[in-house]
Amino acid sequence: MKSQPCWKTLCHPKSKSTVLQQQFNKVGKVETGSVALPAIMRSGAGGPESFQMGSMPQAKQHITSGQMHRGHMPPLTSAQQALTGTINSSMQAVQAAQASLDDFDTLPPLGTDAASQAWRKNKMDESKHEIHSQVDAITAGTASMVNLTAGDPAETDYTAVGCAVTTISSNLTEMSKGVKLLAALMDDEGGNGQQLLGAAKNLACAVSDMLKTAQPANTEPRQNLLQAAGNVGQASGELLSHIGETDTDPQFQDMLMQLAKAVANAAAALVLRAKNVAQKTEDSAQQNRVIAAATQCALSTSQLVACTRVVAPTISSPVCQEQLIEAGKLVAKSVEGCVEASQGATNDEGLLKQVGVAATGVTQALNELLQHIKQYASGGHPIGRHGEATDRILDVTENIFSSMGDAGEMVRQARILAQATSDLVNAIKMDAEGESDLENSRKLLSAAKLLADATAKMVEAAKGAAANPDSEEQQQKLREAAEGLRMATNAAAQNAIKKRLVNKLENAAKQAAAAATQTIAAAQHAASSNRNQAAQQQLVQSCKVVAEQIPQLVQGVRGSQSQPDSPSAQLALISASQNFLQPGAKMVTASKATVPTISDQASAMQLSQCAKNLASALAELRTASQKAQEACGPLEIDNALSMVRDLEKDMKEAKSSAEEGKLKPLPGETLEKCSQDLGTSTKAVSSAIAQLLSEATQGNENYTGMAARDVAQALKSLASAARGVAATTGDSSARNAMLDCAGDVMDKSANLIEETKRAIAKPGDAESQQRLAQVAKAVSQALNRCVNCLPGQRDVDNAIRTVGEASKTLLADSFPSSGRSFQEVQAQLNEVAAGLNQSANEVVQASRGTTQDLARATSKFGQDFSNFLEAGVDMAGTSQSKEDQTQVVSNLKTISMSSSKLLLAAKALSTDPSSPNLKNQLAAAARAVTDSINQIITMCTQQAPGQKECDNALRELESVKGMLENPTEAVTELSYFDCIDSVMENSKVLGESMAGISHNAKNSNLPEFAHMQEALEESVQMMKEAVDDLGATLAEAASAAGAVGGMVDSINDSINKMEDTPALEPDGTFVDYQTTMVKTAKAIAVTVQEMVTKSNTNPDDLGGLANQLTNEFGNLANEAKYAAVTAENDEIGSHIKKQVGELGFSCTGLVTKAGALQCSPNDSFTKKELIESARKVSEKVSHVLASLQAGNRGTQACITAASAVSGIIADLDTTIMFATAGTLNRENAETFADHRECILKTAKALVEDTKLLVSGAGASQEKLAQAAQSSVSTITKLADVVKLGAASLGSEDPETQVVLINAVKDVAKALGNLISTTKAAAGKPHDDPSMLQLKNSAKVMVTNVTSLLKTVKAVEDEATKGTRALEATIEHIKQELAVFSSSDPPPKTTTPEEFIRMTKGITMATAKAVAAGNSCRQEDIIATANLSRRAIADMLHSCKEAAYHPEVSKDVQMRALRYGNECAAGYLGLLEHVLVIIQKPSHDLKQQLASYSKRVAGSVTELIQAAEAMKGTEWVDPEDPTVIAENELLGAAAAIEAAAKKLEQLRPRTKPKEADESLNFEEQILEAAKSIAAATSALVKAASAAQRELVAQGKVGAIPANAVDDGQWSQGLISAARMVAAATNNLCEAANSAVQGHASEEKLISSAKQVAASTAQLLVACKVKADQDSQTMKRLQVSTAAGNAVKRASDNLVKAAQKAAFDAQDDQAVVVKSKMVGGIAQIIAAQEEMLRKERELDEARKKLAMIRQQQYKFLPSELREDGQEQ
Secondary structure (H helix, E strand, O other): OEOOOOOOEEEOOOOOOEEEOOOOOEOOOOOOOOOOOOOOOOOOOOOOOOOOOOOOOOOOOOOOOOOOOHHHOOOOOHHHHHHHHHHHHHHHHHHHHHHHHHOOOOOOOOOOOHHHHHHHHHHHHHHHHHHHHHHHHHHHHHHHHHHHOOOOHHHOOHHHHHHHHHHHHHHHHHHHHHHHHHHHHHHHOOOOHHHHHHHHHHHHHHHHHHHHHOOOOOOOOHHHHHHHHHHHHHHHHHHHHHOOOOOOOHHHHHHHHHHHHHHHHHHHHHHHHHHHHHHHOOOHHHHHHHHHHHHHHHHHHHHHHHHHHHHHHHOOOHHHHHHHHHHHHHHHHHHHHHHHHHHHHOOOHHHHHHHHHHHHHHHHHHHHHHHHHHHHHOOOOOOOOOHHHHHHHHHHHHHHHHOOOOHHHHHHHHHHHHHHHHHHHHHHHHHHHOOOOHHHHHHHHHHHHHHHHHHHHHHHHHHHHHHOOOOHHHHHHHHHHHHHHHHHHHHHOHHHHHHHHHHHHHHHHHHHHHHHHHHHHHHHHHHHHEOOHHHHHHHHHHHHHHHHHHHHHHHHHHHHHHOOOOHHHHHHHHHHHHHHHHHHHHHHHHHHHHHHHEOOHHHHHHHHHHHHHHHHHHHHHHHHHHHHHHHHHHHHHHHHHHHHHHHHHHHHHHHHHHHOOOOOOOOOOOHHHHHHHHHHHHHHHHHHHHHHHHHHHHOOHHHHHHHHHHHHHHHHHHHHHHHHHHHHOOOHHHHHHHHHHHHHHHHHHHHHHHHHHHHHHOOOOHHHHHHHHHHHHHHHHHHHHHHHOOOOHHHHHHHHHHHHHHHHHHHOOOOOOOOOOHHHHHHHHHHHHHHHHHHHHHHHHHOOOOHHHHHHHHHHHHHHHHHHHHHHHHHHHHOOOHHHHHHHHHHHHHHHHHHHHHHHHHHHHHHOOOOHHHHHHHHHHHHHHHHHHHHHHHHHOOOOOOHHHHHHHHHHHHHHHHHHHOOOOOOOOOOHHHHHHHHHHHHHHHHHHHHHHHHOOOOOOOOOOOOOOHHHHHHHHHHHHHHHHHHHHHHHHHHHOOOOHHHHHHHHHHHHHHHOOOOOOOOOOHHHHHHHHHHHHHHHHHHHHHHHHHHHHOHHHHHHHHHHHHHHHHHHHHHHHHHHHHOOOHHHHHHHHHHHHHHHHHHHHHHHHHHHHHHOOOOHHHHHHHHHHHHHHHHHHHHHHHHHHHHOHHHHHHHHHHHHHHHHHHHHHHHHHHHHOOOOOOOOOOOOHHHHHHHHHHHHHHHHHHHHHHHHOOOOHHHHHHHHHHHHHHHHHHHHHHHHHHHHOOOOOHHHHHHHHHHHHHHHHHHHHHHHHHHHHOOOOOOOHHHHHHHHHHHHHHHHHHHHHHHHHHOOOOOOHHHHHHHHHHHHHHHHHHHHHOOOOOOOOOOHHHHHHHHHHHHHHHHHHHHHHHHOOHHHHHHHHHHHHHHHHHHHHHHHHHHOOOOOOHHHHHHHHHHHHHHHHHHHHHHHHHHHHHHOOOHHHHHOHHHHHHHHHHHHHHHHHHHHHHHOOOOOOOOOHHHHHHHHHHHHHHHHHHHHHHHHHOOOOOOOOOOOOOHHHHHHHHHHHHHHHHHHHHHHHHHHHHHHHHHHHOOOOOOOOOHHHHHHHOOOHHHHHHHHHHHHHHHHHHHHHHHHOOOOHHHHHHHHHHHHHHHHHHHHHHHHHOOOOOHHHHHHHHHHHHHHHHHHHHHHHHHHHHHHHHHHHHHOOOOOOOOHHHHHHHHHHHHHHHHHHHHHHHHHHHHHHHHHHHHHHHOOHHHHOOOOOO
16 A cells, blocks of 8 residues: 655755655555654754743744654565665675775886887777776666666666666776776876876765665665765766866756756646646545656656766766666656646646646756757767758658659659758858858859759759659659769768768767677676576687777777878778677677576676677667768778888887887787787788789779778788787897898888789789789788798798708619618618607697797607608618519608698698687698508508508507697587597497407407487487477567567677678579569568557557568578679679668667567657658668669569569459459440550550560660560550450450450560560570570560450451450460479469369360350350360469479379370360361361360369379378377377476476476476367367267267266267366366466376376277267277377376376475474474374365265266276
8 A cells, every 4th residue: 555645845955946755655564563662852953942931932843854763664575685685795896996996007117119109098098998988887877776766666676776786886896997007007107197096986985875875775865865876977077087088068068957957947837737736626536646646747857857967977878868868758758647647637727728838848848858968969069060961962862762663752852852952052152151261162162063053953854754754764864863963962061971970980989899898897797697607708708809809999989089180090990890890799699698697687687788788889880880981982092001101110110129129018918929910910911912912903992992901900910910029039130030021011012002003093904913913922922031030930941941851862763772671670660650750749739839849849850850761761772672662762752741741730820820720731731741651651561460550550549649638629520419429439439449459369350330420410400490499489479578689689690691701602693682682672661561550559569570570681681692792793782781781770770669669558759769760661671672773773673564564464363353243344435446456556566565675685784674664564554455445345245355354464474474584584695595485485475465466356356256265265275384384383382172173164164165166156155265264274273283282292293294284285175176166167076076075074084083192092181070189189198208208307396496497397298288188179079970970870869868867978979078178178277287386296197197087988988889880980999099098198197297296205305493492383383284184185085985976876887897996
């Protein structure tokens, strides 16, 4: 029960606004206790007073608030207790951070060279950025706490509050580390680091104070929390000012506070008006409602003021803006509530008007505040004078491009465009007038003139389009004029546009870096409560990668802001942004995967929110970087060249510092790390240069610029690594060599970029290409020299030279014998072979270690190789034959080559140890050395059987020994479980082999083994399908509940994957992907429109539509990836991906708004936002379609044309239905002659269009587009005039009308097919198969047009119109037969039953044809022609669709197709014979009609038999209730058995359900229960069928004469089936209760027993009542077999449940109280419970006995023996 709201007015001295606070008191139940509570003694308010006679003292008033007796506070809920724990741990973390701020960090020794100074500056910038982002998070968290703790404590989301607290404490902890480093850097540069530490301490102290007041058990007034929150905001602002990061001017903050106070003042006025309403209201309930609403309004405004104070210093942060906007929404909602309450309380118009005016005042003040925030949200900078007009021009021109074909819309957009350009021209002129520099003024006026001229051209083109709305030429002119205007706008406002795009990118990069910092902090905080260490490790790894990228992004932002006009700084920012996207997306994915494994809810929510914010920031960053790239792209090459020249200077400065002894390593640099970085960057430089050469050869300046930028970035990494190697190397000569080589690389690379620039200017010039190749070769050589300067590399080179020198002895013509015996030489060879093999393994190990290890290992390998080669030459000299000697030398050469490859691989890996390919190459090289040694040893020991295998095995074991010593390296691609299986299999083989070694030592037999993984692969596939199903179910459930996070992630994933290179080669052309994308894009538009509709009518459906939109976009993005690859050029592909990406971002906004509206269906703000988002998505869809159209205008026109023709065909089908029904009436008194000429003229025009269409396939896209559009226009006109002509024939002659419309329908179908084949053949060579199809389609088109012309001429000729109709039908059937005979599968499949139904029309049509042949009447022939056309077409379609059904075998399919062909051919012969009879009637010809009809009838019979064969020999009626019963009962049996097996392994629930323990078992129970329910339902139907048969036979009466005689079986099998159904119902209820935790296993056991018993009774009833020869009874007997399976499964379930319950008894834990009194009470309670249970057991047994006795009386005699068991 809620107490009466109290009014409490607090006047703030500064704000002059009224703050009202509502107090809540929850009373749960009556409490008993003493009323003699201790009194509260207080001092007088004004101190001691004197009393005098004759005067009256003043009234004594003293108010004390905020104090109460703790004894009457309600107990804390579990959520409040959890929050208390979170706050306590957070306060400890805050205090620890505060204590750590006493001293700043100690800086490592730094040099004075440029690199050291740059490191210091960058570190300061990074620290400032991190501190700023962390302060943003602290203030946003504080504001969130203020918002979340408002209102009734019972309705507070304490988990969200805990998340805010966690965010504050984790960011404060991280901030303290950054502050200490920044203070040290500031102090080092002469700043005051102690002041910064003091400001950070003040913030920590303010946070600590606020957390104390936020304790759920705290009784202080809420005003204290608001005040403490305001202190946090003030301390945050002071800290930011100390680090120089105040990004909002004081005026903006002051205005923000004033606007917030204005809202509060307006709300105070509303409260006073509402108070007047409450005073005039007599109904106390309405009065209380008004007071509560007004109080809530006042509370929400005070909340807004407090929130504004908190976030004002950090208002640039989106999360802070979001909190302030959220507070504003709460105010708007409370104002609505106040107005509604006032309207319900009084009808006084005057009072309501006052309330309305006051509410309007609050709304206006609130809107001003929100607009002020949105202005800053645009990036902290107001849009410039040109910005709005420029944006509008660019947007409207896009709309004009996408509105091609709709002249009205294009003209409307042109008017808007003219106004926008007029505004821009005026703005430029004003700038020119105010410009002091005459040159600049002249440029501005020139740009304004160009813009005005382009506008005038566009206006003229718009007038032409308006005057001729059907003229495509005028529309094209308008489009071209709009393009010219767009180019003029870009030229006029280029600098302004670029500046705004770069500003947007700076803001987006800043927010992305901040969001990444927050996510890293959240990930670190969540580590302690993460149950899955593997997931945490993956998250940590992704965080490390992002943490390495953040500094570059911050440096890019700082550089761009400090040098706003520097192209180099802008391009560096763009590059850093694009490099940040991929690792950022991976961290988002890892974070979302980790969230479910975090046990602490607050930490999980924090990480989830941070990941969501980061995903949104990355989407903004991607869009902003793409747009900025387009604006700044042409400067890439010059900037790259400048950057490389600067790097060359840096290398020279580093060398000078080294010579002076001032070159010191930067913090974190070691020799090993820098060496690895140098190797990695060398590889990156080589790759980037290859890409640069490729793009330069193609001559694309834009892509060449991007490649040059990549080269410069890779060289920057190389220069940094080279400086690090030099700084950490002790040898001065090596140091100088490294810096010289690195400088040489920079010089050669700069030459390469200059040469590239020249080559781009002369594309295709052979001489420039040759020079380019020479310069690239020089760069490659310089890179190799640079790598060779690394420590350890020289030793490897020496070893390679040693191998080469030693191998020269193998070139001799003869090898003299050493004089030693074969055994001695062989023993020596074996010994040195073992040494070389060991050295090879040591080289492999050393390549992963230090440079010193590698130097030692390679030196030893070179020496061992020399020894081995010497022994090998001795063996060659000892060989007995020339052939053996040649083989030995050949093997020695192989070993020499393998050794060189090994050393080269080790050298490469030492410079790039993380490369998996190099690791594999090194391992392969080591194996090759071992194999080569084995080969020569084997050859030399062939005379000793068995020795060869043993030696080989030993060497193999020696080579894999290194793998076992270093098990962290992956050597295969097998998964963990695959490895386990492999180990098990190979262990078995190893055991058998070891036994075989001892047994078969003399035989030298090595067993073979094989791996069998089919079962494993099948299991994996089944698991994958199950997981996919589960994922789809979860997605549907989430969308239904308004949870859209997964959908947003899915869309973002689709966008990210679209940027990846396709894993598979495209299997279609651009046209194929274009066609699919157009369909999908249109589907998206339909879905969006449906969402707008549902937002007003049924918001609950939005979740499903959002899920559908997500899936559709995923398909679109996947197709876009392949469309971009197959596009005509990279520019088109890039444009398509860009437009699809922008559509995806719009979709995420729409999906988010849909989720928000689903949660708050009545929120008008969200509804407006959803509609606006839907409009944006629709607009982006049109842009996608426009980009596709630009990609291939001709084929796009074909797609559009084909769609239009399909619509025409559908319209003609509708007209045929009207004509057949006799309702196609003529208009006025017109005749067919009025339309004949027009039809003939239009048909001839269509023939000309056909020729253009065919020739357009090999011509340009423009001509193809014109031909397609022209043909559609003509066929539309033709269809219209033919419909008018058919109507003019009159509804009294429907058959002739149908003939005429069918003729034009054939033409339309042929045109649709021709357009499709033209689209497929476009751009193909003349010998391509698609060209042959095009020619065939053109022939069919001409044939059908000719047929139409003949039909038009004959339609009024009574003597020939029937003949003409029959000829047209014969031609149509031939064309249908050609389609039927093709190998193309049908678009859909159908059932054999549908096929059989369609064959019936053939029989009717045959009879009609025979009758027409006998009568020769034109009316009969026309009717036959129309009926035949429809019957044959339907039969052929259904035959092919049924034959291609997946369940139909190949043999049956071929049989059906053959007889379908024969049937159509036979019927065609019949019609051709009828045609002959009509032209030359004779008795003999009419006699032959019978034989033709018999042939058709035979084919129809064969067709029906083929359809029966499609059903299969075991086919049964799927609607047969007994079949359903059988299938369902067998399924139920399987489900119950599975549940029983699972139950044996699990334990019943003795504690609240855990998500990962009992879920599968419960699902099995529910599945079993559902299957049994379905089975028994079907069984009742089966019993009904049997019952009807029993009644018909008289064995059971329809109405029992005496119900007592037959008891519960009076209705036969139906009664038995109903008993099963009732028992199943009980089982369902028990299973449901067990799953929800409301019932015990005992109830489940009892229900399962009842199912088994009632099923058994049903089986008995079947046997007693059934007629064994009846077909129905035979089917029912099969069902009873399935019923027996159910009984067995139910029994197993009972046993398993009993076993689980029995096992659970052993697991019960009893907590025995240690105190004496408590222990005795425990014993008494247990005894009492035992006695009560025993009494209940006795009563239950008696009750069961009575029930069974009563039931036993009604059992029929034949059942009593079976039912004896009680």
